[in-house]
Amino acid sequence: MTVLDREAPPRCPPPPPPPAAAPTGARAWARDLALGLRFAASGGREGWTRTALTALGVGLGVALLLAAASVPQLLDARQSRTEARDTPNATSQAVGKGITDTTFLWAEASTEYRGDPVTGRLLRPEGAEAPPPPGVAAIPGAGEMVVSPALRDLLASSEGALLAERLDDRIVGTIGDAGLVDPGELRFYAGSSTLTVDGVGIRSPGYGLDESPAPFDPLLVVLVILMCVVLLVPVGIFIATAVRFGGDRRDRRLAALRLVGADARTVRRIAAGEALGGTVAGLAVGAALFLILRQVVGHVRLWGYGAFPSDLTPVPGLALLIVLAVPAAAVLVTQAALSSVAIEPLGVVRDTGPRRRRLWWRLLLPVLGVGILATTGRVDAMSQSVGAVPIAVGASCVLIGLAGLLPWLVELAVSRLRGGPVPWQLATRRLQLSSGTAARAVSGITVAVAGAIALQMMFGAMQKDFLEITGQDTERADFYVSGDYGDSALAERMIQDFRDTKGVSKVIGTVETYVAATGAPTEHGWQPITSLTVGTCATLKEIAELPSCRDGDTFVGRLDARAAKKVGSAGVKEQNDRLKEAAVPGRPVDLTGNYEEGGKPLLWTLPESARTVVTFPDPMGDVHDGILVTPGALGSVKLPGATARASIKVDRTVPDAAEYVRGTAADIDPTLRINPLTDQERDKQYGSVQNGLLVGGTLTMMLIAASLLVSQIEQLRERKRLLSVLVAFGTRRRTLVWSVLWQTAVPVLLGTALAVGGGLVLAGFMLGIVGKPIGDWWVFVPYAAVGASVILLVTLATLPPLWRMMRPEGLRTE
Template identity: 80%
Template sequence: MTLLDREAPPLSPPPPRPAAAAPTGVRAWARDLALGMRFAVSGGRESWARTALTAVGVGLGVALLFAAAAVPQLLDTRESRSQARDTTNASSQKPGKGITDTTFLWVEASTEYRGDPVTGRLLRPEGANAPAPPGVAKIPGPGEMVVSPALRELLASSEGALLAQRLDDRIVGTVGDAGLVDPGELRFYAGSAMLTVEGVGVRSSGYGVEESAAPFDPILMVLVILLCVVLLVPVAVFIATAVRFGGDRRDRRLAALRLVGADARTVRRIAAGETLFGAVAGLAVGAVLFLILRQVVGHVRLWGYSAFPADVTPAPPLALFIVLAVPVAAVLVTQAALSSVAIEPLGVVRNTGLRERRLWWRLLLPVIGVAVLASTGSVDAMTQTVGPVPIVVGASCVLIGLAGLLPWVLEAVVGRLRGGPVSWQLAIRRLQLSSGTAARAVSGITVAVAGAIALQMMFGVMQKDFLQITGQDTERADFYVTSEYGDSALAERMVQEFRETKGVSEVIGTVETYVAGTGAPSKHGWQPITTLTVGSCAMLKEIARLPSCRDGDAFVSHIGGGSAGAKEQNGRTDEAAVPGERIDLTGGDGARTGKPALWTLPRSARTVVAFPDPMGDVHDGILVTPGALGSRDLPSTTTKASIKVDPKVPDAAEYVRGTAADIDPTLRINALKNLERDKHYTSVQSGLLVGGTLTMMLIAASLLVSQYEQLRERKRLLSVLVAFGTRRGTLAWSVLWQTAVPVVLGTALAVAGGLVLGNFMLGIIGKSIGDWWVFVPYAAVGAAVIMLVTVASLPPLWRMMRPEGLRTE
């Protein structure tokens, strides 16, 4: 037997290789999230469509969050620009004193045009190296001016013809961005050779001041905190809704993964990875939208506000928080949404049956919010600091809790609806089968309306605290013009020229100064100071009750109820002048310098009772006609004119301002008003208008995107219905009802929640509800949004009802 003939021993099988351990923990999360992100881009047209919708939805919210994060930087930059152009070392020293190589004279010459402020200054250099304002190459010469780009454009247009007549200096330059608060600001600098320290002019040597901000009212701070919550919570709710677009189709894909062996946790992580890709893409879309809008803000004014693109920069910590929070929130929302869904190899339990929603846990968040607000201490005008955390937590819990209550309310109501037209039945049946999707679509508008109602309740109650009665009589005058210098001749000129101005019906002009008595001193040891008012008889009759008057008369006026002849122990009062007394027209300066300007108050001066002029000022003291003073000059006078215009004459106010500019561009014109609002309150109200407008635009866009997503999910069903003879108009009405019913129910829930939130917020500031019907305008906004979304969704609806929709892959 040869070696080859021997039987070879049987070969033993190789030892089994140990199976690779399945990754766990962070590695499992990373693997499954990465796989889900691959599915988001490799799942065909449907996956791309869902990812695109998610990216657009998240991108809209992210863009608004970036804009909100840019607000602190924007406000700081605006304040810095404003302070940088304010003058420093202002003084009114005599000529020759204080003049240096860098000094210049300036005076405010701001005006208004058709409701828009036009800020400006007149400048005259005193030194050879006098600095120009920020954004200006050099100080313009007499008859020249430099203007902002917005003002240049306005002056060149037909809309600015009246303003161009008022600002008729030759334009020699443009104010750069460094000298403007925002690109839409109307601002100018004009040269003037008439400025003097003795007349009108303030001496300065530079620009740039640092002013501490005025203290913010603590009650108003509560309103600001609530405003931030109301504007940002709907954005967060919308982002949480956007990451759940296309949930039905995704569930079918997840069931297929279960069929090939993936467990439930793996499937949920894969779904989170798919959503994560959409959220990351949404961050990119949001960044692009923000950069686009950033360039647009310089060309658009919203409620009178605009901004330089460079100023709209998110604060780095806030931007980083947004970049990290959005993807994390997308993963958490997806995990929470799928935690109560049984995804099995043959389907998803959510699609095979209905499960009644539970109410008790949905009430927890609003109850917690109400409890936090109820336990928050009260805030009043004496409160030193306002803690924002309890207000933010309480208000956020109430608003987010409303979004959680809406699905239960919608399911409870639509589950009991029966009958009606075919379009109504189609809409109600769709809501009964998938009420969660419809509830998520309108949750943003529910939260926004509830917050707006609470804000309006606070605004309505608080506005009285931030309104001050001016005492001005708008029935007697509409404008008040003043000049810090002048005499009777200037007053007569103002009266004459304003009377000849188109649209002016009545003018009252006077000249005022302070004078001092030279008789017995008061009990305090000084010579009494009183006012001297010079005007024609017609003018004086507008400020005092005169028995009779002719040129050359003089009067001693006192406030009604008092007595100008009242005597103190030393024989006189501090306020009233004594007929026959010598009066120092310099106001006491002449006694100190040895050059008094003396004038004798006629013994024939009669005592009269003064009453308020249109500005609310009472001219108690000495009233004289020009003839009583003769040719004497009055130093340090103020010339005033009250003007009444005909409201039927268009642009009457602009004609008045034009006349004032012709007389002297330094004349100050103020519109009379019965009430004056606090500046901080006005800025908060403007912020609400701007932020509320942006938020409502986002909500409308989100509702439209959600509507499109629902139509896309029903594309085959719509095509089948049309193929079986359903009229297109019926389907269009069904879309309207499908949008209207959730919005109506959401608005009703928002009204209840908003009233509750507003009531507790008013309790924090110690106020009570003043108007229970503040929700009416916001209900109208909800109806308008319904119509807008329905009309905008009709074109894709028509397209999806084509026979091509019956095709499938």
Template identity: 55%
Template sequence: MSRLNDLTIGVRFAVTGGRETWVRTTLTAVGVALGVALLLAASALPNAVSTQSARGHARTLSAPMHSVPRSDTTLLYGHAESEYHGVAVDGYLLRPDGAHPITPPGVRTIPAPGTMLVSPALKDLLVSGDGKLLRERFPYRITGTIGDAGLSDPGELYFYAGSSTLTTHTGAHRIAHFGGGPLSAPMSSLLVVLTILGCVVLLAPVAIFIATAVRFGGDSRDRRLAALRLVGADIRMTRRVAAGEALAGSTLGLLLGWVFFLVGRQFIGGIQLWRMSAFPSDLSPVTPLAVLLSVAVPVSAVLVTLAAMRSVVMEPLGVTRQRVTRRRRLWWRLVMPVAGPAVLLGTGRVTGQAPAVDPYPIVIGALLVLVGLTTLLPWVVEAVVARISGGPVPFQLATRRLQLNSGSAARAVSGITIAVAGAVALQMYFVGLHDDFNKTTDQDPARAQMHIDATYPSGERAQQMITALRATKGVEAVLGTIETYADKPGGDADAAGPWPTTTITVGDCPTLHELAQLPSCRDGDTFVAHIKGHRKSNDWVDQTVRPGGKLNVSLDDEPVLWTLPKSSRTVVARTDPMGEKRDGILVTPSAISMAQLPEAETRALVKIDRSVPDASEYVRNTAARIDPVMRVWDITAVDRDQQYASVEKGLLAGSVATMALIAASMLIAQLEQLRERKRLLSVLVSFGTRRPTLGWSVLWQTALPVVIGLVLAVCGGLALGAALLRMVGKPVTDWWGFVPLAGTGGAVILLVTLLSLPPLWRLMRPDGLRTE
């Protein structure tokens, strides 16, 4: 019962102890609240990911394996995906078969022909000045918006448009329900390891910060508790009173953190980081994690305070701290940083084909390294500053202060140390996985930048497409080909083995020059293309037709014969801008009639003038006018895995949030330390110490532990990153990736120091000497 009374006294001190106590309690509460809010957001991520995935799966449309009979509820759809200024614009054209068609999630009725339903983000873009070019791509009247149930996130650009021309003959598919499409491919084991590591790296600094926040104002608290000894309190009672104060501050911070989280998530829909956002309803913390967090924060505050009080001796006439007479021991501080890589290296090899990944060794190993760095940091700071002497007056003031008490300085930079160490390890791991998730495509963006493919065969549409693209603003050249399959006449469907078949590619001379090494070319020429070194495929082409022979160019039951001119020359195929080599028959336009190729398909490789702003958008607008569901891709030299890119974006967004928290925590800690030194600063100024001298001393006092912490963080991060790469069987390819990360950490410290200068000037006023 007496222990409970002691805790109650501590709580009363925290809330009724006057202005100084209120300031300290408020600093503690705000610090804890920031950490709790971020941890609650992290605990809500599993729900956010699962709900977004469920909404995306519920609206999925995929071509059915078997034909769907027409009914009153079925509809036809065509996928009309696009891109605008690098952002995906996705949607579908819909045409109902009857009066009661099925509807996608978030939509009540199918839009009528010539109208469309859009996401709120797409509507805002279309009505804005930035969406002028995009509006030309959508000749539909907006009649409504898609509800949240039909969108993956608030910033998604999505639409449904009504069509009166969709048919199964023009590439449309009939469906009887939405959803049920193929699920996304399971994540690679290498990316699972990356995700686990990212969670540890982003959340560990938050936990360290919360543990640091509950110790704000420790010096003034200890002096006040020493006064309790004068009225008969023993050591155990004072420790329990201190724990009660920490309990009050952390509980208030916990409640304030919930408020920050609940209020902040109402505005999350309007925030995008790396094109990622979420609906407020998506951010629902997982109940067990939220309960665990709510219990762990106040309990941890009490335990941390009791542990810190063990190194403080409070006598009735003052406070004695164990600093000089008892130096910090090193051996036990080395156990965790050494054990962490050992745990990772002792884990079995993880490969991309591994069926599952055990997360516990990865979490334990990474935490041992990162938390071990925070236990090692105070010893390193103490050992380094103890050997420093001399220098300018501001430097001496800073080093002397650190020599007297380096613990609070080490705690203040522990968050940035662990964050930089984790970032270094993540960077090494990212670089090590680069080649696994960024594949060379063999495409040549220098020869063409866009690839366009018609959605259904039509010789007439093919010629229209090539002509329209060449007249488009910003287009330098179009390598347009009209392609169809042709086989040897007289084929027997019952004959054993495949019947000789090849392709006919129609294009003008500049286009054919990109496809083969032509000695010369003029309209009316024809060629037989072979691929150098591919004897088997070349023989297959020759078996299908020889110059002077006939080819069946129709895929229907009724054959359409065409004679390959005897003047056709054999040429060697060359790699086109898509990285492909095409064999078969190459034909210039006047050598064959498009009427003979009713089933021809069109491919166009477009070279744009990069000096023309938005040239690629003009090309997409032209393609949409010809056929809204025409497929348009950018030609890239590197194909980036989408899951890898998503994980990277998520980690970047989390890094921003964590770094912002660390900056806020360091600013609060800095202000708290300055407030503790208010009287000392006023005394120094009253004795003639120049204010710039004190300002530089504060900068040095912050910079020295930071530099030491960054060096320790780089060493620990490199060790952790190397162990992780060894675990997944990848070599270390970049030992210097820490340079920009360390620079970012230094920039955060400089920013915090600059923000703390105005309060420093105010604290150096003579009225700081006044006491009661």
């Protein structure tokens, strides 16, 4: 055998290539987040349910955030349409007095129906090319009118029968969207053939005002800032809660990943990716819900407000911020939640023994917020600017801090609970083992109640600055009717027609104008003037102390101390002194009130028999000094520039008495103004802020209720197997139901107490900024009751799914 025949020694296999280095940094985050996204989308029925609940919870919050981001666009659109249909006149913009091809006359003819405003105008074209209002094809002719779709439907229904009698012109068209503030607005334009500039008509060449809005009161700016914080912080808290749905089962799955070799940082990133998947799906759900809301909003009105779908368009910058901030928050919340949990290959540490929560770091955020608010400068009505950022940041820190304090408070309280009935023991034991989930479920409502308490205390302390005492006597009259023209015949007709109106118990009707005394000018260089009031003896007795009266009598009315509330003590003396020069018996007066040189007078002599009497305020709070005459004293003399007025008392037991009064006023003249008497009048800006709070608060409370229901169902789903086991071992279903109710009741009571304390603290510091004392310490009672009621109702709504989860099918393992 040669050397070549021998077998070659075996060769050693080449060494395996070195393992590829594990990705680090951004690559590791991308890999693990992608793996978490796969788990969220392919986790079987259990995983899909968890992702769906997270998406629904986040979607509800995102939908409300998108609605909030649409508020600037909505307000701008409403303001633009309002200005586009307003008509400039000599008092708002310079308008020529001559008639042209494009001029028209208009007069306000608005009314009210069962608490809802019905806006309207009378129109009369003066030229062939007179433009119609926005949204109207042509100016309606005499006896015709165009109406909004909502008004058309109301007039055609049985509910609008009384209004249809009042607006009896023939409907010839419908107002388009361009001429309406919102889809539910009740508005009309009616044609007129009798409107003149010598009466109540105002000449205008077109539509559209270019006027800057009145500056917002600095005190209201502070209120609006707090309102935005109070409405949006609970939304953010719930979104943070929703991304933690299914946390217990997720941690057990992550322990399995540790068993196959994943390290702690990897499983945390995978958990963040899983939460990110549910959040991204939540963005899609929120966008879909928002689009549905846009279509529904045109058919829904909250507290008298509505909107067109096109108005509900988010500001692009804010929408982009929501799209980026919500997923980022999901990742951060998940990382923060897992930072205190040790996930090992054989289980999760917190399942073996809970660690007591620490208080000190939970106090940092509310203390920081209080410090920011305490160092914020004082704001008053004369402030040139308001520190919006410090106020918003400080209030947000306080409210978010309350959400962080609630789990510690719940754990501290339930750790001392022992004994009691079986449902109570089941509930307290569950809370002792896992109080964080129950606390997070009610944290949103806790923050909302705390914010509502602070807001209401600010409203209560500031309302005196924005409510004016009118001095009107609501015991003597309920309505006040006035027109821009009048004579004794009109006053008599008003009195008679209103007396014959169903539900009217008393009428005080007058005609008022100003007259100038004739003779040498006063030291001021003009003739002294005074008022002249025409009324029947019964009417004059309602405004003056008359010894006796019959038609044809004349009086000179002087003021006494009762008028000091209206004009002041100095004003009483000044007007009485002026009266001695302006109302002298036997001296002629000019009924035109024209005391300028060159004017053509209309003279009437004040009789020598005129007696001096003392007058007192009428139901409107107005004082009637000067000349008081009965219709017979003037005879057929006309009163140019006069105003007809009537105060009306109705029988509140008669249904729709107010509508009968408004119907009579429309029959007399649709341009008559009728207003209810009130003890105090609210500032318009203050009223708009308060109405905005009602709308926003209603939407936020609806979100919280819906989100709390989702959270409660998620908690029950986590305990489905445990409930089924207890029922299988003979536990009564009623016992389990009561245990679930107690599990909700305990955090609710503790959260309500925390909300009351936090709300009072926040209100105290916010009122310090505006320099107002706390007016009512007990304002929290109704809001605490509302918050507790919402949670109770939501808990009751979870009973049907709870009943289904206690079936034996819950023992099945997938």
